[in-house]
Every structure is written in C-alpha cells, then in structure tokens.
Amino acid sequence: MFKGGWTGKILRVKLSTGKHKVQDLSKDLALNYIGGRGFAIKILWDEVRGVDPLSPDNKLILATGPLTGLFLPSSGKLVIASKSPLTGGYGDGNIGSIVSVKMKMAGYDAIVIEGASEKPCYLYVTPDEVKVMSAEHIWGLDTIRSENELRKEHGHDVGVLVIGPAGENLVKISTVLCEFGRAGGRTGMGAVMGSKKLKAVVIDGWLDLPAFNPEELVKLMEESIDLLKKSELYDKWIRQGTMATVEWAQSHAVFPTYNFSEGVFEGADKISGEVMEKVYKVLNKGCFCCPMPCGNVAVCKTGRYAGTWVEVDYENVGMLGANLGIDDFCAVMRLNLLADKLGLDTISAGAAIGFAIEAYKRGILPSELVGDLKLEWGDPELAMKLMEMIAKKEGLGALLAEGVRVAAEKIGGDAKKIAMHVKGLEITAYDCHAAPGMALAYGTSPIGAHHKDAWFIAWELKMGRDVISKEKVEKLIEMQRIRGGLFETFTTCRLPWIELGYPLDYYPKIFKAATGLDVTLDYLYEVADRIYNLMRAYWIREYTLAGIEWSKKLDYPPAKWFDEPLKKGPLAGRRLSREDYEKLLSFYYELRGWDERGIPRKSTLKKYKLDFVIPELDKLVSLKD
Amino acid sequence: MHIKFDPLQCSGCHICEMICSYQHFQIFNPSKARIRVRKDISEKNGVIMQAVVCKNCEDHPCVAACPTGALFVSPKGYVALDEDRCVGCFQCVKACPYGAAFTHKDLKIPLICDLCGGDPACVKFCPRGALKVEGGE
Numbered sequence: 001m002f003k004g005g006w007t008g009k010i011l012r013v014k015l016s017t018g019k020h021k022v023q024d025l026s027k028d029l030a031l032n033y034i035g036g037r038g039f040a041i042k043i044l045w046d047e048v049r050g051v052d053p054l055s056p057d058n059k060l061i062l063a064t065g066p067l068t069g070l071f072l073p074s075s076g077k078l079v080i081a082s083k084s085p086l087t088g089g090y091g092d093g094n095i096g097s098i099v100s101v102k103m104k105m106a107g108y109d110a111i112v113i114e115g116a117s118e119k120p121c122y123l124y125v126t127p128d129e130v131k132v133m134s135a136e137h138i139w140g141l142d143t144i145r146s147e148n149e150l151r152k153e154h155g156h157d158v159g160v161l162v163i164g165p166a167g168e169n170l171v172k173i174s175t176v177l178c179e180f181g182r183a184g185g186r187t188g189m190g191a192v193m194g195s196k197k198l199k200a201v202v203i204d205g206w207l208d209l210p211a212f213n214p215e216e217l218v219k220l221m222e223e224s225i226d227l228l229k230k231s232e233l234y235d236k237w238i239r240q241g242t243m244a245t246v247e248w249a250q251s252h253a254v255f256p257t258y259n260f261s262e263g264v265f266e267g268a269d270k271i272s273g274e275v276m277e278k279v280y281k282v283l284n285k286g287c288f289c290c291p292m293p294c295g296n297v298a299v300c301k302t303g304r305y306a307g308t309w310v311e312v313d314y315e316n317v318g319m320l321g322a323n324l325g326i327d328d329f330c331a332v333m334r335l336n337l338l339a340d341k342l343g344l345d346t347i348s349a350g351a352a353i354g355f356a357i358e359a360y361k362r363g364i365l366p367s368e369l370v371g372d373l374k375l376e377w378g379d380p381e382l383a384m385k386l387m388e389m390i391a392k393k394e395g396l397g398a399l400l401a402e403g404v405r406v407a408a409e410k411i412g413g414d415a416k417k418i419a420m421h422v423k424g425l426e427i428t429a430y431d432c433h434a435a436p437g438m439a440l441a442y443g444t445s446p447i448g449a450h451h452k453d454a455w456f457i458a459w460e461l462k463m464g465r466d467v468i469s470k471e472k473v474e475k476l477i478e479m480q481r482i483r484g485g486l487f488e489t490f491t492t493c494r495l496p497w498i499e500l501g502y503p504l505d506y507y508p509k510i511f512k513a514a515t516g517l518d519v520t521l522d523y524l525y526e527v528a529d530r531i532y533n534l535m536r537a538y539w540i541r542e543y544t545l546a547g548i549e550w551s552k553k554l555d556y557p558p559a560k561w562f563d564e565p566l567k568k569g570p571l572a573g574r575r576l577s578r579e580d581y582e583k584l585l586s587f588y589y590e591l592r593g594w595d596e597r598g599i600p601r602k603s604t605l606k607k608y609k610l611d612f613v614i615p616e617l618d619k620l621v622s623l624k625d
Numbered sequence: 626m627h628i629k630f631d632p633l634q635c636s637g638c639h640i641c642e643m644i645c646s647y648q649h650f651q652i653f654n655p656s657k658a659r660i661r662v663r664k665d666i667s668e669k670n671g672v673i674m675q676a677v678v679c680k681n682c683e684d685h686p687c688v689a690a691c692p693t694g695a696l697f698v699s700p701k702g703y704v705a706l707d708e709d710r711c712v713g714c715f716q717c718v719k720a721c722p723y724g725a726a727f728t729h730k731d732l733k734i735p736l737i738c739d740l741c742g743g744d745p746a747c748v749k750f751c752p753r754g755a756l757k758v759e760g761g762e
Contacts, residue, residue: 179672209652209653222750290636291752293637
C-alpha cells in the first residue's frame with residue numbers, strides 16, 4: 001500500500017502474556033496523522049481512556065514517521081508517548097536514537113506496548129522475532145551499565161532504550177535513555193516503563209529502509225549538507241551547540257536562576273558555552289544522519305569531579321547550574337551524569353531540587369522532611385544527595401519524585417506559588433518574568449511546560465517583549481505547527497531548520513522522494529492542527545474523567561512570575577501582567593478555534609476531521625458550536 | 626590507498642554507511658554497508674567513536690583466502706569482487722584481521738570496501754571530514 005517512507009506495519013506487544021501481533025498501518029493513520037506524535041495521540045485517544053497512567057491499562061507507544069531513518073538531515077528521531085503519570089494528560093518525548101532507525105529496519109513504524117510483566121523484562125525485536133526476555137540481571141543497574149550489558153548480549157550495533165533506577169521506582173520525573181546520555185520522555189515515560197516492569201527495549205534490524213526514490217534523496221541530501229555547512233552559523237554551532245544559549249540567555253535576562261526567581265546568574269561566565277568549548281569539550285556527538293551534531297561531549301580532567309564526562313547542553317546547564325545557584329562547571333557535569341545514570345529527567349530534577357531549596361529557605365518545607373539536610377543554593381553535593389533520594393524515593397526525595405505540582409499540593413500554603421510547572425510538567429530553562437509570549441508557549445504546550453513545541457523566546461525578543469498582539473500569538477501558533485506538528489510527525493529533528501535556517505521548502509520534496517506522495521506544507525500544517533486539537537481533546541477528556549474541571553487556569557504559568565518581580569539584573573522590577581497574559585491567551589483560543597475555557601469548538605473539530613471526538617467530549621464538557 | 630578514520634572528528638552519524646549502501650545497491654541500509662561506525666564508551670573518556678573499514682592491507686589476507694579467485698586486487702590497488710565467481714563461502718570474512726569484511730543475512734556475497742573504484746562516496750559525504758583517503762595508488 002505504501003511506496004516508501006512508512007514500513008506499513010505496527011507491532012503490538014502484550015507484556016502480561018508475552019504475546020504479540022502485527023497490524024497493518026491504515027491509510028487513514030498514515031495520511032491524516034503522518035507518524036510519531038500523530039500516531040501516538042490517535043492510538044491513545046482510541047484506546048487509553050480514564051486509566052491510571054501507572055497501571056497495566058496504560059500503553060507505551062514508540063513511534064517513527066515516514067522520514068525517520070532515511071537519508072535526510074538529522075532523521076534519527078523517535079517519539080515515546082503514553083498517558084503521562086506526571087501530568088495526567090497526553091505525554092510524549094522525542095529522543096535522538098538509533099532505535100528509531102533499527103525499528104524501521106526491523107519492519108515497523110511503531111511499537112505499542114501494552115499490559116505489564118510480573119517480573120523485570122525487556123523487549124527484544126528483530127525482523128524475525130519478538131521476544132519478552134528476563135531483565136532480572138540488569139534490574140537496578142544504572143542506564144549506562146544496563147545499556148552496555150544489553151549490547152554485550154545482543155551485539156554492539158543494536159538500538160537500546162533503557163530506564164534507570166528512577167524509572168524502576170516509578171519516579172514521575174524519570175525519563176528514558178539511550179546511547180549513553182541521550183534522553184527523552186520527560187513526561188514520566190521512564191515510570192511508565194517501570195510500571196510495566198520493562199527495563200529496556202532492544203531492537204535489531206537489517207531490512208532495507210523504505211524509500212520511494214533513493215536517487216532523489218541522495219541528491220537532496222548532498223545539497224542539504226552543503227547548505228548547512230555553508231550557513232554562517234555552522235562554525236559556532238559545531239563549537240558550542242546549544243551551549244551558546246547560556247551567554248544569550250544571561251544577556252537577555254532570561255537565564256533561570258534560583259528556582260526561576262531571577263533571570264541573571266552571577267556565575268554565568270563560569271558555566272558558559274565559551275568555557276565548555278575552551279576547557280572541557282572533547283568531541284561532537286550526533287544522531288543518525290545528522291550533519292550538524294549538537295552533542296557536546298565534555299570531560300572534567302581535574303579537581304573533585306575529575307573523570308566526569310557527559311554530553312552537556314543548555315537545558316541541563318541552566319537547570320542544574322544557574323537554577324540551583326551552582327557555578328562549578330564540573331559539578332554541573334557530574335549532576336548531569338548522575339541524572340542520566342539514574343534515569344532522571346535533568347530539567348525536572350533541577351526544577352524539583354530548586355523548589356525544595358526555595359521552600360526550605362522560605363521556611364515552608366515541613367521539618368520532618370528536612371531532617372539534618374541543609375538546603376542551600378550553590379551546593380552540588382546536596383543536589384547529588386537529593387537526586388539519589390529522589391531516585392530511591394527516600395524522605396524528601398519521595399515527595400519530589402512526584403514532581404513539583406504534587407509536592408506543592410502536599411506541602412500546601414504558599415508552596416504552590418514557587419512550584420514552577422504548567423499542568424504538572426516542570427518548566428524548562430527560560431525565565432519568563434519579562435517574556436509573556438514564551439510564558440504562553442509554556443502555558444499552551446501540549447505536554448505541559450516544555451519548549452520543544454514553541455521555542456518562542458528568541459522570536460519574542462526580536463518582536464519586542466512588551467508586544468501584546470494577535471500577531472505575536474499567530475507566530476507562536478505557527479511555531480507549534482512546524483515544531484510540534486511537522487517535525488514531531490516526520491519524526492526527524494527540527495534543529496537544521498531552527499538553528500541553521502535549513503529551508504522548510506525542502507520537506508515536501510523530501511517527503512515525495514521518501515513516500516512517493518505529493519504534499520504541500522499547507523497540507524502538513526492542517527495535519528499539525530488536527531493533532532493539536534486531538535491532543536487538547538485528550539487532555540480535557542482525561543482530566544474530566546479524573547474529576548478535574550477543565551479551565552483556562554490550567555494554561556497559566558506559575559504565580560511567581562506574576563507576583564514576585566525580578567530583583568536583579570537589567571530587568572529588575574519586571575514581572576508578568578495577568579491582564580496581558582489573559583489577552584494573549586484569549587487571542588490564542590480564538591485563533592485555535594477554542595472556546596473561552598480553552599476547549600475546541602464543535603466547528604473546529606469538524607474542520608479538522610475530528611468528528612469522532614465530538615460525542616464523547618460533548619457528553620463530558622458540553623462543547624460549544 | 627585506503628580510508629583513514631579520525632575518531633575526534635566523527636560524530637557517529639552513520640551517513641557513511643547510508644551512502645555506502647546506496648552506492649553499491651541503490652538502497653539505504655546501514656547493515657549492507659562496507660564501513661561501520663560505532664559509539665563506544667570508556668569510563669575515562671566518555672563516548673568514543675570507532676570505525677571499522679578495510680585497511681587495504683599490503684598482503685590482502687582476504688584475497689589470499691578466496692578459493693575461487695572471485696576476490697582480487699584491481700590494477701589500481703584496491704580489493705574488488707567478481708560476483709559471478711563468488712561462491713559465498715565467506716573465507717575472506719574469516720581471514721580479515723580487522724573484522725572489516727561484513728556479511729548480511731540476505732546477501733550471498735561478502736561486503737568489502739572497494740573504495741568505490743577510487744572515489745569513495747563515504748569520504749565525499751562525511752559531513753565532519755572524519756574520513757579521508759590516504760596513500761596513493
């Protein structure tokens with residue numbers, strides 16, 4: 001049925017019985033949802049309804065798209081999705097991994113993992129077999145050792161996804177790792193695997209990758225590599241990658257500091273891209289078919305943390321450095337490595353530890369949880385201890401393991417104000433005291449506060465921080481369409497376009513060469529909007545079924561940004577205005593075709609061929625026309 | 626001449642494998658490539674890159690092991706395979722001291738770098754300049 005791009009098969013595995021079946025990929029799913037996130041949300045809408053995310057009834061979806069693994073820039077991406085135990089809504093993550101390529105070489109576009117195993121297990125998939133195997137020997141091991149063990153058993157070239165102790169212990173801020181430090185699924189996908197007693201997924205494949213016109217793909221790739229390397233930004237990108245953002249964020253006062261209390265950090269110079277490049281960096285590491293590798297492998301050679309090596313990037317350094325007041329680059333690297341080994345999300349771990357320190361300093365952290373801990377800014381040893389405690393769910397760690405939303409609810413009182421999250425997902429490394437558009441990007445991100453759908457901050461600063469207009473929101477939606485729609489469904493990396501200006505016009509040409517199908521960017525944008533509406537509908541359904549009333553308040557950023565102005569730096573005194581935020585949010589709903597509660601209107605659902613959503617959602621929240 | 630690999634420039638992107646499989650079979654399949662890139666880990670240095678590719682040994686143990694003469698050294702000095710004469714015994718694969726002769730489940734021939742007849746596609750496509758042609762003919 002498919003001439004290329006898709007393999008045309010979906011693998012379904014039931015861990016409770018160890019049985020599997022192979023399904024044909026339907027034309028509807030391929031053409032109307034494309035791949036990756038599109039497949040994931042459609043399967044979740046149809047099949048995962050009102051369940052406890054950590055129960056066997058939840059499903060874990062590993063999905064590629066029609067461009068994944070093919071000969072085009074940065075094609076080795078995988079979407080890991082499930083109903084999120086951290087947020088209670090739609091959760092996904094995007095991981096750069098050879099697993100995605102191997103999945104297609106094993107003959108599958110997606111793998112849906114259902115049920116739960118009684119004993120620790122891992123899934124082994126090849127074109128010839130699907131086996132649920134015992135993971136007793138690696139249960140409890142850190143992610144790096146686990147991956148090495150599995151490679152020893154199955155050959156070095158297999159693709160491996162693995163969880164660490166955090167995922168095993170159902171820590172809700174746990175993630176999934178691969179290739180020694182590449183992580184994805186910060187919406188608690190590690191815990192979903194843990195709840196299924198699924199330590200790892202190992203995939204080997206040797207089938208030809210499905211491509212309609214390989215010759216054309218080679219021609220386009222040759223042009224693309226040339227184009228990317230000619231970009232005037234290429235040289236700095238290769239030297240520093242996302243780490244150049246440290247200096248940029250600091251200069252624009254959006255660098256998250258002391259649990260997002262400030263936008264400038266006095267120690268920023270010590271943890272900058274420049275320092276990394278000059279002192280610590282040893283290698284560029286990248287994903288499959290990536291001509292512009294972003295991975296900065298860095299090694300600390302001297303001092304207390306000598307021997308620490310890790311792949312560093314902006315988010316990790318922002319959240320484990322400035323946000324915790326830590327200005328020792330080697331200590332930040334050690335924290336990053338520890339989080340990777342434990343299988344903890346670096347961003348949420350930084351947010352959770354920052355939350356704990358601030359709560360302690362405000363005197364609102366219950367003393368029985370504090371014990372003899374001294375929670376101070378700038379203390380890497382404390383942060384490491386807390387990370388271990390989170391992964392093991394010990395004492396204060398058990399509270400933080402639930403994520404900051406739940407932690408704040410349990411503490412009560414003012415704790416809510418300093419819990420930096422949206423819909424339960426911790427905010428990533430951009431302070432928004434003076435960035436209302438970026439705050440809206442966090443507020444409306446379809447997985448909770450994350451920047452992958454709209455890294456709006458750079459646009460916003462160009463456009464003007466204080467601009468409150470429909471145009472600003474239109475631009476934000478356009479970014480969500482491209483980043484959260486196109487790239488999450490192609491399931492390829494967005495960075496060639498974002499960082500080096502790779503023209504989007506290439507993608508219809510690549511799509512044609514991959515699949516044989518003519519599509520326009522407008523067609524793909526329509527798919528993106530369909531998926532956005534379905535993700536939204538999923539959140540509303542699952543929250544309503546869980547007894548939470550859906551309201552626009554759920555799309556609000558944390559109160560701290562509204563109520564507590566910046567005290568330092570060039571923007572001292574600045575804070576978000578509720579009135580301005582309301583305006584932006586209203587524009588957003590209007591442009592999306594959603595009502596004043598942020599719920600898609602019937603007409604909008606019909607427009608995007610989501611008629612099947614209407615009866616169920618209407619019964620729960622009475623849809624408006 | 627042979628392909629020289631620089632582990633400090635390689636990012637592990639596998640573009641070399643993809644273009645190799647295309648060059649020889651007009652498809653994309655890293656497991657049908659004649660060069661293989663691996664990310665490995667050492668406690669000291671973190672991630673290190675490795676590549677396995679034909680070194681074009683002077684004494685060509687693979688060619689010496691071939692019982693039918695299918696594998697030979699071309700006049701220009703690189704290994705070549707006459708597929709019609711290859712019986713698929715894979716003695717060449719066993720003979721390679723570097724593990725740089727590969728097999729694939731669906732193929733009855735060995736996969737050994739032939740330097741694309743003198744202008745290797747992997748070298749041309751490597752975006753980081755980690756692969757270079759070294760030595761003359």
